[in-house]
Amino acid sequence: MKSKKSFFKSGLIKQDIRQHGWIGIIYFLFLLFAVPLELMQMASRDYIIFSDYKNYLYINTELQVLILFSIPVATGLLLFRYLQNEASVDMIHSLPIRRITLYISHIISGLLLLLIPIFLTSIVTFFVTRSIPEFQSILSLTEILSWTGLIILLTIMMYLFTVAVGMLTGMSSAQAILTYIFLFLPIGMATMVSYNLSFLLFGFSPIAIEENLVYLSPFLRFIDTWTTTNPFSSLELVIYMIITVCLFFVGMGLYKARKLESATDVIAFHFLKPVFKYGVTFCSMIVGGTYFSATSTLNWNWIIFGYISGAIIGYVAAEMILQKTWRIFHYRIFTGFICYSILFAFILISIKTDIIQFENKLPRMDQISEVYYGKKYEMQELLSKDEDIFSDSKLYIQDVRNLHEAIIDQQQHIESLTYNEKYQEKVVISYRLNSGKSFTREYSLPVDLMKDKLKSVMEAESYKKNLPQYTLLREDILSIKFIPNGPVTKQVLITDPEEIKQLRNVIENQLLKQTLDDLTDQTSPWGYIEFSYQKADKNQQSFEGISVDWKKSYHEISKWLEEHGYLDDARVNSDDLVNAEVTKITSKKNRNEEVYSLVEIFKSGEQYFTITDKDVLTKALERFTEYPEEQTYLIKFRLKDGNEWYGSFSDEQVPDEIRNLFK
Known part of the structure; x- marks a missing residue:
């Protein structure tokens, strides 16, 4: 039937x-x-x-x-x-x-x-x-x-x-819009919330969230399979x-x-309307706080303004959408907003006052099995290559933990610093605990303030072996190129396998001997060392080239180049110069704070002196920087090919011969 x-x-x-x-x-x-x-x-x-x-x-x-x-x-x-x-x-x-x-x-x-x-x-x-x-x-x-x-x-x-x-x-229009909103909402919310927590909670690190963001949307995951060759x-x-x-x-x-009567309603189910309204309010509030935190460099007055204005805009927009009219302004409508504001204010105060003691948590030595200290993007890059970046050295673990303890003690001072004050390192401290869990924190550290504690950590071999300059040496290097820093066309290309082997050992030893001052030195490099090696899973004709700074403190590398007759072509030296012109910025009125070009700052000087002595020119090349911020002495090198090259010195770095010219 x-x-x-x-x-x-x-x-x-x-x-x-x-x-x-x-x-x-x-x-x-x-x-x-x-x-x-x-x-x-x-x-x-x-x-x-x-x-x-x-x-x-x-x-x-x-x-x-x-x-x-x-x-x-x-x-x-x-x-x-x-x-x-x-x-x-x-x-x-x-x-x-x-x-x-x-x-x-x-x-x-x-x-x-x-x-x-x-x-x-x-x-x-x-x-x-x-x-x-x-x-x-x-x-x-x-x-x-x-x-x-x-x-x-x-x-x-x-x-x-x-x-x-x-x-x-x-x-139908709402269906199309909501489809794409829901498709990207998990990623957007995770990103915004983690970003806001990063400045609300001292030490909060969004690394774990960032690593898994792509998996929250099939759209981005599909693209990821192409850009990173990471298949489903x-x-x-x-x-x-x-x-x-x-x-x-x-x-x-x-x-x-x-x-059936829900046709033409923005939300078809009554119980979902509050979810929609407060969801839009929360998303808009987070966007507002994020915008003003970025544009006002973490000024708390503006961040709070961003939260409030974003929440109001989101709440009003959601009400207009639900009621399909702009005439929503009567006191009963905002009863819900007041309740929402009270709840969020409580949550915000709870986070900012750290009632769960997130900021002061620090694992004991007997709980830690391994540790990583370094920059976030270097950590993510190494992990993507399945590199073992953690160290189980008890001495290194103790040094990192001591540094971490000092950071917590100096929290108020570190948070009070602006991004323009002194040299700062954006670092990650990640512990692997005996329980199998991870404990990760992220900080922006003023190097001068933490120098005593940083020295033992950053001069340790466990730290230096995770530096990108060092990890490049693990590849099968096909050639090493030295590209001078400056307006010159000369360079050195080394392809002889025996010389590459020797130079690799010299570079490795030089990197492991770096001091804290070498690692944080802001002086312009002699040039760049480019390593070429065969790309993984590609044919014989496809190569990868990555360059790293050739710092002026790398004396062993310079010595090797000199012994093999490469040094003159590998960097700018006094023989490439006709002369140099120097000036001094004697007061702030001579410096336009909105101008970041060394050329423009150089023109604002009052006295100018010309240098032709090769020994002084050599010292100037060794000590100058191309960064104009807060430098006192400015220099313009004139090259024999007609090019000009501008630089500057701090009071501590300027050669005495140049300083004496202005007395």
């Missing part, structure tokens, strides 16, 4: 295909343009490294992203658009068809419109790939099956996500499958519970 119940209606599906079949055609054409046609274009180019495209995700990635996160969304909007119109929603639901049947029928229609183009594109792409010899060995059948499966999964997920969001609202893991794919299935049932449940 035929069942009286049916989970879908073929008539509805046929009607959807007739009405919206153009979506499938457009999707198919876009996919053809993005992948197989791009493969054919690349094959016709004269210069192309085929091995760079060993995954179909690398083919026209930007267009794939645009298509993948627009067409499925448009499909969800159009197929369920009848829910957002009062006349059509009443007419459709007057038919003798259950809501579940309507829902499943439209879902099937959308899947047919989206999946058939993917399968057809996959077949076409397979034959196109087989017709291009250079791609045959790179883009295998496994690769195209993987690409097809991933595109299908993400397409279905985006489609069902749009449908589920559509059940929450009664307006099996766990991610399983999670996406579970989310997709959940979205199907969530959409179905919301469809059944949705009231």
